[in-house]
Amino acid sequence: MITKFRFFPPGRERVAKPRNVSNQRTFLERFISGPWPWLLPAILMLLVFRLYPLLSQLYISMTDMRIATINQANFIGLANYEFLLNDRAFISTVLFTFVYTIVGVAGQFIIGFGLALLLNQPMFGRLVYRLAILSAWVISSLIVGYMWRLMLSESSAGVLNAWLAVVGIDRVSWLSDLTTAKISVIGVNIWRSVAFTMVFMLGGLQTVPLEILEAAKVDGANAWQRLMRVIVPYLRPLIGLNLIFVTIATFNVYEQILALTGGGPGSATETVGLSMFKVAFGSSIGTGGLGLLGRGAAIGTVMFIITFIFALIYLRLWIFTKEDD
Amino acid sequence: MATLANHVHQRPSHIQRLRKNLRFEVITRVLIRYSLALLATFIFVYPLIWLASASVKPNWEIYRQPLQLIPSEVQWDVYERLFQTAPFARYMTNSVIYALGGSLISLAFSILAAYGLSRYRFRGKRLTMVLILTVQLIPGLVSMIPLYLMMRWLGLFNTQHGMVLLYGSLRIPWAIWVLKGYFDTIPIELDESAWIDGASKFRTIWQILMPVLVPGLVAAFIIIFIGLWNEFALASVLLRNPDYLPVSVGTYVLLGPDESDFRLTAAASLVNIIPILLIFSVLQRYLVSGLAAGAVKQ
Numbered sequence: 001m002i003t004k005f006r007f008f009p010p011g012r013e014r015v016a017k018p019r020n021v022s023n024q025r026t027f028l029e030r031f032i033s034g035p036w037p038w039l040l041p042a043i044l045m046l047l048v049f050r051l052y053p054l055l056s057q058l059y060i061s062m063t064d065m066r067i068a069t070i071n072q073a074n075f076i077g078l079a080n081y082e083f084l085l086n087d088r089a090f091i092s093t094v095l096f097t098f099v100y101t102i103v104g105v106a107g108q109f110i111i112g113f114g115l116a117l118l119l120n121q122p123m124f125g126r127l128v129y130r131l132a133i134l135s136a137w138v139i140s141s142l143i144v145g146y147m148w149r150l151m152l153s154e155s156s157a158g159v160l161n162a163w164l165a166v167v168g169i170d171r172v173s174w175l176s177d178l179t180t181a182k183i184s185v186i187g188v189n190i191w192r193s194v195a196f197t198m199v200f201m202l203g204g205l206q207t208v209p210l211e212i213l214e215a216a217k218v219d220g221a222n223a224w225q226r227l228m229r230v231i232v233p234y235l236r237p238l239i240g241l242n243l244i245f246v247t248i249a250t251f252n253v254y255e256q257i258l259a260l261t262g263g264g265p266g267s268a269t270e271t272v273g274l275s276m277f278k279v280a281f282g283s284s285i286g287t288g289g290l291g292l293l294g295r296g297a298a299i300g301t302v303m304f305i306i307t308f309i310f311a312l313i314y315l316r317l318w319i320f321t322k323e324d325d
Numbered sequence: 326m327a328t329l330a331n332h333v334h335q336r337p338s339h340i341q342r343l344r345k346n347l348r349f350e351v352i353t354r355v356l357i358r359y360s361l362a363l364l365a366t367f368i369f370v371y372p373l374i375w376l377a378s379a380s381v382k383p384n385w386e387i388y389r390q391p392l393q394l395i396p397s398e399v400q401w402d403v404y405e406r407l408f409q410t411a412p413f414a415r416y417m418t419n420s421v422i423y424a425l426g427g428s429l430i431s432l433a434f435s436i437l438a439a440y441g442l443s444r445y446r447f448r449g450k451r452l453t454m455v456l457i458l459t460v461q462l463i464p465g466l467v468s469m470i471p472l473y474l475m476m477r478w479l480g481l482f483n484t485q486h487g488m489v490l491l492y493g494s495l496r497i498p499w500a501i502w503v504l505k506g507y508f509d510t511i512p513i514e515l516d517e518s519a520w521i522d523g524a525s526k527f528r529t530i531w532q533i534l535m536p537v538l539v540p541g542l543v544a545a546f547i548i549i550f551i552g553l554w555n556e557f558a559l560a561s562v563l564l565r566n567p568d569y570l571p572v573s574v575g576t577y578v579l580l581g582p583d584e585s586d587f588r589l590t591a592a593a594s595l596v597n598i599i600p601i602l603l604i605f606s607v608l609q610r611y612l613v614s615g616l617a618a619g620a621v622k623q
Contacts, residue, residue, distance in 0.1 A: 038441025039453070042434040042497050049494035050460050053468035053475055060471055070474070118361055125362075131609055132366040135373070138605045140555030142573055143594045146580065147372055150379065150590055157387045157587055159375055165390065195369065199613060244462060252464045255557040255577075262582035273466055273558075280470050281562050297470045304467040311462040315455065 054304060060297040067281070067291035080298035089267055090275065094302075097271045100186055101251045107190040108246060109239075112197025117227070119198070120205045130202070137195035145259025148188045149175065175261050178268045185257055185269045192256070193246050204238040205231070244314040248307055272303050373598070380404070380591035387587050403592040407579075413596055415568060416575035422485065423560070423571055424553040427492025428546050434493070435500035435545075440530055442501065443508035444516065454502075461498035466558050473562050483565045491559065496549045507541035508534070544611040551601055551612075572597055 031037070061080055065073035084090045119130050139147070151159050152174035161171045174184045208231055216226045232239070254273035257263060263270035263278070270278075280296025374394060379387055380403060382396040407413040442450065465472065472491075473482070481487025511534060519529040535542070557573040564570055570578065576593045584590055605612060 035441040035445035035447050035450075038445075039438045042438035042501060045434055045494040045497055046457070046460055049472070049491055050463070050465070050468070053471035054463065056475070057468050057471040060474065070477075115365055118358065118365075121358060123355075123358060123362065129362045129366045130613070131606075133369045134609070134613070135602060135605060136369040138551050138555075138601045139598050140557065140573055140601075142555070142557045142577065143597045146576070146590055146594045147376055150376070150587060150594075151372055153587075155388065156390055157379075159392060162390055162392045191368070203613075248462055248464060252466050254466060255573075258582065259577070259580075276469065277558075277562075281473075293470050293474070300467050300470055304463065307463055307467060311459055314462075315459065 065293040104189045108193040112194040115198045116201035141256035145256040204235045416572040420571040426489035427553045428549040430493025439504035457498045
């Protein structure tokens, strides 16, 4: 007698699922044997610590809550938002944050991807260079801020000016001039994010099949064409993902600028994140704030909306171009 | 005939010239490559070396030009100030507690969730994954104020366990994505062989999958740990008791927005960086592979 064989192709479908059983089991039994118990702890954590704050922020932003009088908040509708829209300083903060983000993300991506391409080439001591560059990324942004405040110092101890003096360029007031302060703040952020992009893209470059590159070479594509026509299209999803992370991190930057310039001179280098803190908690950590939780929450909501739009654009760019997993 | 002979005659010198050009080109290319790599390394490493040098230099030497990296005399007094006058030892212990506790909580919760997402097919799985990613994309910073109110309301404001719990939640979505990628690389046959031998699912994870996952777990752990060690915004708002502050907030409390003592700032910065650099240099292999995996395996 021939035994009947069933051939299962390799894959997850092999988990045997008896037929007609699911109908007889109660909802609870099905729930317990399903995937949700595994997911539940993590989802609960996220609901409590991430989602609930986001939702309750909407309500807080419509009150006049202050740190001194937390329990006596009055509902004031959209007055906080109205105030922000009419606040010149806030609008220019938002604009600066956009410039900061766009220039910063573009700069770090070009340099980071360039470094990834460079350090993907066979060369002596490649790992050492990679690690040296990556070491900048493990430093916290607060400390990056402090470190560069020293480096950019306008006293004779400032190392960047000392170097420029060697080349014969006069002292630059990196942090006290309106324009140069903005450039410095953006530059420091690029310095910090480059390493992340480099490692991220190096990981991607190692997945590009050599056969495609060889084929392009045989067809007479030069290095630039191979980069633009083969490597970049191949890595597109990864590039999108990288841009999500860095854009959102850059847009919501806070402590780096707090340590570097404190938002100054004036409020020229203040980002939205920093002004939220100044409005809501400032005085208690020493930046001279107002304790206006309601208005701070309104700024938080604005940040959330802008971040969320970024996230959606990128999710669309990335997730939905991928085939089902 | 003559032309042919000419060609035959010309060929070797032509090829020689080509070879010479090629060699020249290769050499310049290599030179450019190395000088760029060295320049980049310099730009990223020099600030750290300079910082270390500035923190131990005598004060007058900091302001002296031209700049000298090697101090004429090593003075440790600012470090003494950090650890004896200011409670930096306490701050560092707190940082270790928060970062370690937070990383372990995140990993425990994410392993379970990643297992569920990797080993089951169910309706809404894709949506769940996308929602988790979306949560990850929204930084905790934007909901700072409601978080502050919620922590007060839950009695977790200004407590160490509250901080650990909150830190435990911060990186869960990221860790789920990365660990799911790792789980997906393990063939389900491995699970099945354990089930046939009568192992429960928990035991399968603990005894069969975890050993295979160790490199991935270490990578995820390091990345979470570094992120939490460096966290500043939440801790600065949610902790008031000076005994509870992590080293990042402690540094800010000490230096503030406009401390002008060069050496103190340099030393305090280094104290923040050094533990992380140590972990990084010991475990860099995992860090790099983890970052790459987080990127690629999705």
